[in-house]
Amino acid sequence: MESLDKVLKSIKPLDATAMEAARKRQDTLTKPLGSLGRLEAMSVQIAGIRGQAIPKLEHKAIITMAADHGVVARGVSLYPQEVTEQMVLNFIRGGAAINVLARHVGARVIVVDIGVKCDFPKTPGLVCKKVAPGTMDMAQGPAMTRQQAIDALETGIELVQEESRKGLDIVGTGDMGIGNTAPSAAILAAFSGLPVSKVTGRGTGIDDKQLTNKISVIEKALAVNKPDPKDALDVLSKVGGFEIGGLAGVILGGAAQRIPVVIDGFISGAAALIAVGLSPQVKDYLIPAHVSAEAGHKLLLDFLGLKSVINLDMRLGEGTGAALAISIAEAAVKILGQMSTFAEAGVSEADK
Amino acid sequence: MESLDKVLKSIKPLDATAMEAARKRQDTLTKPLGSLGRLEAMSVQIAGIRGQAIPKLEHKAIITMAADHGVVARGVSLYPQEVTEQMVLNFIRGGAAINVLARHVGARVIVVDIGVKCDFPKTPGLVCKKVAPGTMDMAQGPAMTRQQAIDALETGIELVQEESRKGLDIVGTGDMGIGNTAPSAAILAAFSGLPVSKVTGRGTGIDDKQLTNKISVIEKALAVNKPDPKDALDVLSKVGGFEIGGLAGVILGGAAQRIPVVIDGFISGAAALIAVGLSPQVKDYLIPAHVSAEAGHKLLLDFLGLKSVINLDMRLGEGTGAALAISIAEAAVKILGQMSTFAEAGVSEADK
Numbered sequence: 255m256e257s258l259d260k261v262l263k264s265i266k267p268l269d270a271t272a273m274e275a276a277r278k279r280q281d282t283l284t285k286p287l288g289s290l291g292r293l294e295a296m297s298v299q300i301a302g303i304r305g306q307a308i309p310k311l312e313h314k315a316i317i318t319m320a321a322d323h324g325v326v327a328r329g330v331s332l333y334p335q336e337v338t339e340q341m342v343l344n345f346i347r348g349g350a351a352i353n354v355l356a357r358h359v360g361a362r363v364i365v366v367d368i369g370v371k372c373d374f375p376k377t378p379g380l381v382c383k384k385v386a387p388g389t390m391d392m393a394q395g396p397a398m399t400r401q402q403a404i405d406a407l408e409t410g411i412e413l414v415q416e417e418s419r420k421g422l423d424i425v426g427t428g429d430m431g432i433g434n435t436a437p438s439a440a441i442l443a444a445f446s447g448l449p450v451s452k453v454t455g456r457g458t459g460i461d462d463k464q465l466t467n468k469i470s471v472i473e474k475a476l477a478v479n480k481p482d483p484k485d486a487l488d489v490l491s492k493v494g495g496f497e498i499g500g501l502a503g504v505i506l507g508g509a510a511q512r513i514p515v516v517i518d519g520f521i522s523g524a525a526a527l528i529a530v531g532l533s534p535q536v537k538d539y540l541i542p543a544h545v546s547a548e549a550g551h552k553l554l555l556d557f558l559g560l561k562s563v564i565n566l567d568m569r570l571g572e573g574t575g576a577a578l579a580i581s582i583a584e585a586a587v588k589i590l591g592q593m594s595t596f597a598e599a600g601v602s603e604a605d606k
Numbered sequence: 607m608e609s610l611d612k613v614l615k616s617i618k619p620l621d622a623t624a625m626e627a628a629r630k631r632q633d634t635l636t637k638p639l640g641s642l643g644r645l646e647a648m649s650v651q652i653a654g655i656r657g658q659a660i661p662k663l664e665h666k667a668i669i670t671m672a673a674d675h676g677v678v679a680r681g682v683s684l685y686p687q688e689v690t691e692q693m694v695l696n697f698i699r700g701g702a703a704i705n706v707l708a709r710h711v712g713a714r715v716i717v718v719d720i721g722v723k724c725d726f727p728k729t730p731g732l733v734c735k736k737v738a739p740g741t742m743d744m745a746q747g748p749a750m751t752r753q754q755a756i757d758a759l760e761t762g763i764e765l766v767q768e769e770s771r772k773g774l775d776i777v778g779t780g781d782m783g784i785g786n787t788a789p790s791a792a793i794l795a796a797f798s799g800l801p802v803s804k805v806t807g808r809g810t811g812i813d814d815k816q817l818t819n820k821i822s823v824i825e826k827a828l829a830v831n832k833p834d835p836k837d838a839l840d841v842l843s844k845v846g847g848f849e850i851g852g853l854a855g856v857i858l859g860g861a862a863q864r865i866p867v868v869i870d871g872f873i874s875g876a877a878a879l880i881a882v883g884l885s886p887q888v889k890d891y892l893i894p895a896h897v898s899a900e901a902g903h904k905l906l907l908d909f910l911g912l913k914s915v916i917n918l919d920m921r922l923g924e925g926t927g928a929a930l931a932i933s934i935a936e937a938a939v940k941i942l943g944q945m946s947t948f949a950e951a952g953v954s955e956a957d958k
Contacts, residue, residue, distance in 0.1 A: 349946025594701025
């Protein structure tokens with residue numbers, strides 16, 4: 255396993271030459287200048303990430319990481335904890351939303367147990383990388399040790415390296431973990447300083463009373479742990495989750511391998527906060543898939559200065575938003591590779 | 607050719623039984639209630655359109671209609687008029703943005719000359735349905751006769767019927783016509799009463815001076831013609847275009863055949879205004895693809911009470927936005943057809 259430190263050092267700026275070439279090519283294609291808007295910008299970004307003027311996104315994957323959360327004992331979710339385990343099995347059998355949407359866009363799904371509170375029997379298709387069977391209750395103390403936080407990050411890094419060896423041109427992040435909007439809100443509050451009441455949402459659909467309780471639990475977690483926003487590892491270990499750490503590792507490892515990382519919703523966004531906290535450079539490698547209906551997600555994207563690709567009021571996680579955005583990223587890149595130029599097509603250019 | 611009147615009479619409300627069945631099924635699938643947001647709403651709408659609880663969108667097409675505009679003589683566009691013809695040939699050869707994006711989403715492209723100002727030689731792949739070689743200058747008088755407006759509408763109706771016989775489960779609209787943001791803005795101003803200065807944009811990219819000229823040309827067209835917003839045929843004939851009329855026909859014919867119609871950008875939106883003016887019922891059959899960067903498009907969607915699927919600051923037309931939205935509509939429907947229910951997957955439901 256490559257060390258976190260080594261990976262952080264290997265993340266480089268985007269390739270300016272490839273970006274300039276992509277930008278120039280866009281301006282020669284048979285369409286009014288800039289008329290494909292953010293598709294053009296995305297194609298230039300991906301050219302810079304891949305270091306190729308005309309990149310191809312052939313191999314696509316969603317890495318969906320599952321883990322449990324000690325804080326669930328405090329009634330922060332509508333669903334019982336065993337749903338994490340049950341949904342992992344649903345992923346493996348191909349019946350969940352992420353399976354349907356990943357198939358639709360031609361991406362493979364890698365399902366990872368990084369901290370589910372159960373012992374899965376040996377299950378073909380399930381990647382077992384359990385750091386621990388669920389976090390501790392963050393309202394009482396740190397969710398995990400600092401070493402476990404590093405382990406979660408390095409697990410994500412290792413996974414994306416393994417997938418890269420099989421062929422990987424773009425990767426999406428996905429999560430499953432009953433209760434995981436609570437640590438995500440705590441992470442956002444810790445980094446941004448925004449009040450917990452503003453960044454906390456209804457997750458799977460809790461009512462007003464449950465929301466009030468969730469807010470006070472998160473406030474307690476922050477008061478008890480005092481995570482240091484200047485130390486992303488401290489934030490992750492004190493109020494994070496194993497899937498959040500793992501996905502932050504996927505983001506860092508993706509950037510190190512020059513692979514665009516499509517970040518899904520609120521939980522993946524919290525992972526992005528951790529990753530950017532460890533390496534600000536990594537932001538350039540991110541494609542934010544969508545704005546979740548979960549209250550804090552828009553604030554999270556604003557805090558990171560990112561603008562989402564789609565907005566369909568989704569709030570499911572699993573990588574569902576990432577799957578749809580991967581297809582749009584692929585479209586953006588195909589424009590660059592497959593459209594005719596004005597010269598090739600014999601089309602007159604604009605009067606200057 | 608079926609008459610416009612007959613088609614208008616054959617447009618029925620959505621199938622409430624199919625919609626109810628789709629809605630109920632969504633609530634049994636392994637995800638928190640409503641957590642796929644507008645994907646769920648879209649699947650229910652499409653169920654109602656198709657009259658099937660679990661519809662399939664196998665056969666997909668974009669109908670891209672091209673025509674020229676007499677008003678171009680007044681300098682409302684940055685590109686010379688012959689670009690309409692050149693781009694039609696680019697479509698046929700498969701080198702335009704719409705070709706790339708339609709291939710990406712598995713949709714066929716039907717390229718239609720409904721009023722280009724040239725004589726195309728017999729060109730395999732080009733559907734010749736020319737009503738006339740370009741409209742007249744709307745700043746001097748009606749862009750077309752009332753009969754030509756009917757001809758354009760019936761051409762669109764006929765086309766979608768022909769395509770339906772080949773197999774068509776969802777259709778997107780697309781346009782090509784140098785200068786056609788001008789009639790589109792005129793149509794929006796005529797129906798909405800909004801000032802021309804608010805609904806007129808820069809099209810392919812004109813500067814401030816050209817924009818001022820474009821606004822005054824459109825104002826003149828409205829003053830000279832006085833289109834009656836209560837008579838959509840009057841609006842189409844006086845300040846419309848052949849591709850706009852043809853696409854309005856595609857929308858009406860699609861609704862009559864119970865085919866969801868994904869409307870592209872500003873020009874397709876103007877066609878939707880005409881179609882809805884002729885048959886308000888048709889609105890339920892529309893899926894608005896995206897918000898164009900063209901100034902008036904957001905106002906147009908607001909006026910129709912429609913919310914777009916994506917927003918990527920695109921402003922190209924051709925059906926490019928529709929292509930991407932067709933893929934998202936297909937994803938929505940696959941969710942309905944392919945996801946496991948809680949019972950099938952053995953996943954616990956929410957605590958009630």
